[in-house]
Amino acid sequence: MNIAKPNSYRSGPDERGHFGIFGGRFVAETLMPLILDLEKAYTEAKADPAFQAEMDGYLKNYVGRPSPLYFAERLTEHLGGAKIYLKREELNHTGSHKVNNVLGQIMLARRMGKKRIIAETGAGQHGVATATLCARFGLECIVYMGAVDVERQQPNVIRMEMLGATVMPVQSGTRTLKDAMNEALRDWVTNVHNTFYCIGTVAGPHPYPMLVRDFQSIIGNETKAQMQEIEGRLPDSLVACIGGGSNAMGLFHPFLDDPSVEIFGVEAAGHGLTQLHAASIAGGRPGVLHGNRTYLLMDADGQIQDAHSISAGLDYPGIGPEHSWLHEIGRVNYLSATDDEALAAFQLLSKLEGIIPALEPAHAIAKVMELAPKLPKDHLMVVNLSGRGDKDVPQVGDILKGKSK
């Protein structure tokens, strides 16, 4: 693709919320005033040292940051190539990277005086993080979740309810994350005067992709400092899984202007790229949905197609707009891993390192299994272990039982 390289890959979006042709604010008029208010509130918060100081306090003492950068010695030995480090986001309070962003957005909601928080969730990790911080700050919390996901992610549904949130099963469409997002937008349009929509990924109308990325960039910033301390230099490559792409954007963003660092995003190839999958970049094209222009899975008439992934958190027909831009401009390489590859990686990491990953980062591990053996032993590779697998244990257990029969 012949697109001029920018001076910096980190300066986006522009003032209208665009990353190249991607991003923007494609929402109903009812929401526009609130989106403009949110942008203003975020700009003010960023300039307020008290906001950052308060966030830092909660990140340290409530979330448990910094998360470790762990040298996966047995995985490295097993694969016989690159030196593999795991960024341990699964050790955060609530069990995934999602809490970094939710903390930021809940602090913004409090600044804006909003008492009612809504969220959408696929695997439930974003829902659990939102329910947790709403409990902590005494805010009403409603989480929209596709009925299919409610079924396959029961442990997280129970957690959200224990935390005092109301989980709303969504029966429309494919009854997964896409439909949960539609319902959350409908709720927001209806209750816009008192409601803050806490979006779980780097997608949606501007300023969400930007502010979620900023709140998640702590992952990459810590990684940079930790790698410097452990190895005295930058990593050579980064790998992260992508649904909407928030854990990936958080790891990647601080490294985008370091040309020596190769970056890989891993989409969910489901049953395979020629069948049902959730790989928007590999199998989609630019379109407009959920407030932004980005790569989407759709048919020839622009109707959105069903996505499929074994991982409820990756089961979405789109991707964050900044990823679409990084793909077109060639800064990040987007790969994909199938359900079966992710399952194999899930088992390998569990057995070799004593770490049960969520099915989402198992997709990233699957590509590490492919990439690492071909690389020299002094190659430093960081994988974002974005969430832990507790929520997936019943589902994976059932699948493995079925396979052994």
Place this chain on the structure above:
Amino acid sequence: MTTRIDTRFAELKKQGRSAFVTFLMAGDPDPATSLEIIKALPKAGADVIEIGMPFTDPMADGPSIQAAGLRALKAGMTLKKTLELVRGFRKDDNATPIVLMGYYNPIYIYGVDKFLVDAKSAGVDGLIIVDLPPEEDEELCLPAMKAGLNFIRLATPTTDDKRLPAVLANTSGFVYYVSITGITGAAAADSSAVSEAVARIKRHTKLPVCVGFGIRTPETARSIASHANGAVVGTALVDALKSSLDAEGRATAKTVNAVAELTASLAQGVRGAQQAAE
């Protein structure tokens, strides 16, 4: 340039009455029945016809209109066939304004320039695209104006006086006031709040103001029409259509009449109202 919409509102103004604007989904429950229904609307009293362009993910619509879109898609409806539907209607009616309403993605994928040429030649007069606020005017609004189509903007209770001029700047044909914050088919609009809002919008524009969302009965239609230049009814008509279908969701002998009868009774409600003073 004068469009069918401008002409129609000028005529209604002369007659001293408000417009009755109907909304139905293109291709619901199937393309052939849909054309028959659309053709029956002017005789039943529709002054302006809005036709929904089906979309899988209609974020601002309630369950009724979402289901109508999915019925249409299942019956094979596409954007191209929606334009054919309009072309079919135009064979017998060259006066009733047709406004296409929907979401941007199918148009973006069709190709904006090609869509505008094809829509104009099919006999479309205006567009309402729910997810294109003024901040995204360059996408479709400005090219549509250039192509001679009206771009009708939604104004809502959250659109304050500061924002109204931006919303109205590139609006033509009429202004569509969404009387509630919420999705289509939700709670009924409060008549006095609507009257106040219409008056507020009219301080900023000479365009006709039509009001929609939450109008289901001839009484509400009459009351809204007395405060505005038009009343828009969608969900109630879509529900009437749906209740005429068989168990598999297919059209029956009653389908066209079910919509036409409700249209006629709502139109009577609107015609019973005096148009709001300018």
